[in-house]
Amino acid sequence: MEVRFRDVDPFNCWIWLRFPHPPGQGERGYVETAFDSWFFLGKLGGFNAENLQAHEADGGELSWMAYDSEAAGDAQRALMHNMGPVEYQDCWARCWVDLGLSDAVALDVLINTFRQLSNDVVEIEELVIGGLNDDWPIEEEPDAPLALG
Secondary structure, rough: OOEOOOOOOOOOEEEEOOOOOOOOOOHHHHHHHHHHHHHHHHHOOOOOOOOOOOOOOOOOOOOOOOOOHHHHHHHHOOOEEEOOOOEEEEEEEEEEEEEOOOOOHHHHHHHHHHHHHHOOOOOOOOEEEEOEEOOEOOOOOOOOOOOOO
16 A cells, blocks of 8 residues: 655645545445544544653553653643545545644554555555545535534
8 A cells, every 4th residue: 555645734634545446335334434433532632642651661661661640631632623524436535634733643543554454454555645636626624523522
């Protein structure tokens, strides 16, 4: 799976997937579940690079690690704001997101997720983050049906 970045506006970001053939209903279900799961983790502040204590553990040793709840509480909130529905046209899928204040680690997690999905379930030829496709115009930012209050 090729990964490309185009012009990325974190508050108005389209994510594009290109498949070797139009995805069927089952394949679409996997793609949509991956997007939904990723968004909910982001909406709940899961992608906060200011608080990666386990990742940054001394020597990677996690046994009996002392978690600093005060430091976690002092970290700036990093919440995703909105996500539109996944749309399909021929061999393409796209999804609009407002990444809000979530950190770029969110995109790494999404890339890793789609790489594994492509290896195991549904082949994805290309993942494009940001920008527009000339042959599939954007009317406006979609409503965000998955936004949580």
